[in-house]
């Protein structure tokens with residue numbers, strides 16, 4: 568269980584074997600989380616900078632906690648209080664952090680490709696915490712970990728991703744991870760947000776919600792990414808809710824064991840009714856919990872860690 572990658576930039580460039588290594592390592596870290604002492608010394612003496620230039624709750628806090636659990640020194644970079652506000656470039660900012668001996672840069676940025684750009688100009692390890700509408704690799708890893716844990720496998724499952732696919736980095740990373748691991752992925756939403764071009768990634772595309780959810784083992788709902796849409800992709804929010812919102816009536820059409828997922832943040836009453844988000848089919852908070860183990864696994868493997876260190 569060793570890894571020779573210097574960065575985690577996307578899921579697209581990972582193999583099924585890479586994904587399985589990360590998921591298996593994350594399971595080992597879940598066991599560490601059940602011990603009385605939840606810390607391991609794997610990143611002792613290493614400095615991690617969390618360079619979040621776009622808002623985040625789940626990803627930022629779960630990276631911070633993962634780094635603490637691995638005994639790293641952590642720097643919280645606040646874009647609002649930084650010299651980015653005075654016109655400093657991302658490259659100069661990142662090279663400044665590296666000159667201060669940062670070993671890892673965890674970056675969230677509104678520009679697709681920002682982590683890839685940094686990986687070309689830095690020696691530090693770069694981890695993508697979400698870049699524009701491109702990818703959100705650790706979200707896909709925690710999603711696949713949650714599915715594997717709950718369903719016992721990924722291969723052969725029908726996974727439906729519903730909502731704003733076009734502007735979603737989560738959708739792209741999930742599609743790569745799930746198809747590489749052998750799931751059948753269906754995408755559904757308004758045609759303006761779910762173009763047929765996604766069929767090229769090996770997905771089924773439908774604009775009929777009932778058809779999309781009928782055979783699904785897993786239903787993953789996404790919010791409308793208003794911050795990335797230049798103009799509204801549908802006539803009204805009310806019409807979107809009528810056609811694509813997951814409500815009690817539609818839930819009754821699904822398989823009795825169909826699992827409900829959402830990466831968050833949730834827009835209750837839009838893509839999902841509150842009762843369903845909080846109901847017994849929902850694994851939304853378990854996804855958040857799994858984010859901790861997945862991020863520990865990613866940091867650990869990129870640092871060159873092996874199984875004996877997790878046992879320590």
Ligand code: CP
Nearest residue numbers: 623624625626830831
């Ligand atoms: N799922 C996710 O990326 O959530 P945050 O934006 O809160 O990090």
